[in-house]
Amino acid sequence: MITMKDICKTYRIGTEVVHALDHATLEVYDGEFVSIIGPSGSGKSTLMNIIGCLDIADEGEYLLDGIPIEDYSENELATVRNKKIGFVFQSFNLINKLTAAENVELPLIYQKLKKSERKARVKAALEKVDLLKRAEHFPTELSGGQQQRVAIARAIATHPSLILADEPTGNLDSKTSKEIMDIFHDLNRQGNTIVLITHDRNVAMQAKRAINILDGRVTEATDDSII
Amino acid sequence: MIQSFKMALKSISGNKMRSFLTMLGIIIGVMALVILVSLVSGTTSSVTDTINKLGSNLVGVSVQNDYGNPIRKEDLDDLMKRPEIGAVAPIANGSMTGKYNTTSKTVTVYGTNGQYFGIRNYDLMIGRLLKDSDYDNHTNVCVVNSTLAQELVGFTGCVNEEITLNGTKFTIIGVLKENNEQSSLTALMGGGNLEAYIPYSTHVRLSTDTSINIKAFYISAAKDVPTETTKNLVNRLMLERFNYDEDAFNIQSTDMLEDAMGNITAILSILLGGIAGISLVVGGIGIMNIMLVTVTERTREIGIRKAIGASRGAILRQFLIEAIVLCMIGCAIGIFLSWSFLRLVSVITASLDLSFNMNGAVVIVAVSFCFFIGVVFGLYPANKAAKMKPIDALHYSE
Secondary structure (H helix, E strand, O other): OEEEEEEEEEEEEOOEEEEEEEEEEEEEOOOOEEEEEOOOOOOHHHHHHHHOOOOOOOEEEEEEOOEEOOOOOHHHHHHHHHHHEEEEOOOOOOOOOOOHHHHHHHHHHHOOOOHHHHHHHHHHHHHHOOOHHHOOOOHHHOOHHHHHHHHHHHHHHOOOOEEEEEOOOOOOOHHHHHHHHHHHHHHHHOOOEEEEEEOOHHHHHOOOEEEEEEOOEEEEEOOOOOO | OHHHHHHHHHHHHOOHHHHHHHHHHHHHHHHHHHHHHHHHHHHHHHHHHHHHHOOOOEEEEEEOOOOOOOEOHHHHHHHHOOOOEEEEEEOEEEEEEEEEOOEEEEEEEEEEOOOHHHHOOOOEEEEOOOOHHHHHHOOOEEEEOHHHHHHHHOOOOOOOOEEEEOOEEEEEEEEEOOOHHHOHHHHHOOOOOOEEEEEHHHHHHHOOOOOOOEOEEEEEEOOOOOHHHHHHHHHHHHHHHOOOOHHHEEEEEHHHHHHHHHHHHHHHHHHHHHHHHHHHHHHHHHHHHHHHHHHHHOHHHHHHHHHOOOOHHHHHHHHHHHHHHHHHHHHHHHHHHHHHHHHHHHHHOHHHOOOOOOOHHHHHHHHHHHHHHHHHHHHHHHHHHHHOOHHHHHOOOO
């Protein structure tokens, strides 16, 4: 599913050069539930951006579903994000002017699907997160947990190869966090590949495999070595 | 495409007050353009109509310097024989005091012949017109217009009544129809006068200013001969007669009046349309300004859309369509308001016989200009939105 080899990414802040990713090598297989854990400033956001095709590495090789991403143009990357990746963000990132259903429908519109097909997929996705009743509500009328469930519905509506979650429980209390994590477990059981990025050890341990990231270096983590 | 359109409508209706204020520039610009140009063209057609009523193929000649070779009745008779010329009428006029019983009014008295009425498109209501024999015998007869009949004599069927003009007795032999020219505009231009038409020869005896040397005469072109041809012919004849001195005489035709009027109004239309166009451009700048603000405000939304797969083209389209829709709604409101305004003006000025219809061409110009402005001033903000990097946009407010 994901093959990363010697990925490097450096930022220049003033005169200082920051190695956000330093020869990161990573492998994620189909159907896996992998967590990437690291403290803030460890480079995990950069890693997530590169996995999610929001950004491109300076060096190294990244294969998503066997496709090399480095040579893609901006528009091709948009298509990859649209079709292959489902994003779940810490701050939900829903569009407040659109209803829950319209938010879920948005990536399908960019896929240029027919209206009937879109409606069916939106319904199925909302059903999976148990929010069909709230389809016509606006995000501001929903609780944090509900908003995140809408975001998850949006991510899965496109049937992506990979669900990429960036601190999905970061803004939620422990009870709703658990609900959200349960949804991820369900989705994984149904065969979805999930990469979850977090700084929370308890969340990370729920994944079948955990990867540590520190100072831009990626290492496989055993239960004990989780930071 | 339909989706982008819906999104644009949603975004515009989501911020009604701001959208309206933004559109106001366009609305005012469109109104200025449509109303000004329609008013000018409405006035033009009214004035052109009036000019046409003066006589459709009229050529007027006035002599300033006859070089000792004055024009007499015989010369006019010679002119009549030419195939290009339909009718010739000498003309002299003067203001005289008209009296009927005890009523006394100022009357404009024209000395001419029977052909004058045909040249000027005047129709007879009752009685008869002047005849050649009246000319030859200097008879004291007159044809009067209906205004004179009503205001001096008191009734329109006043044939065979006698009036005096500057003390000389005249018998009324005919009364002219009250042509449509009694419209207010001709009234403004002097159509509401009391007028009497007497034989030219009689006018010579009555007025010291008029002599048998004809100073002015009207010519109409023969049927199927363009006025221009006749005018050129007369011009040539007059040049030959008066030592090739262009200043010796003056020729005017209604064509020239129409041409001049057309030129003036075309210039006015372009001038006013141009000024209104500038206000439309200013409105367009307003749209660009607001679209730039909108793009900045919605940076995060743009980031989200890009993250979930919107291409550059999709974002560009979204904001461009929004700007165009904003312009076109403004344009539609502007056209509707202009239409209402013109209806109102038409009702108010109904008594003046002016009609201000919306000029179709200017509406098309306004619509296409608004569309053009929407594209031009929407492109820069839309491109700015489309160029945003998804990560930068996503982390914008964080």
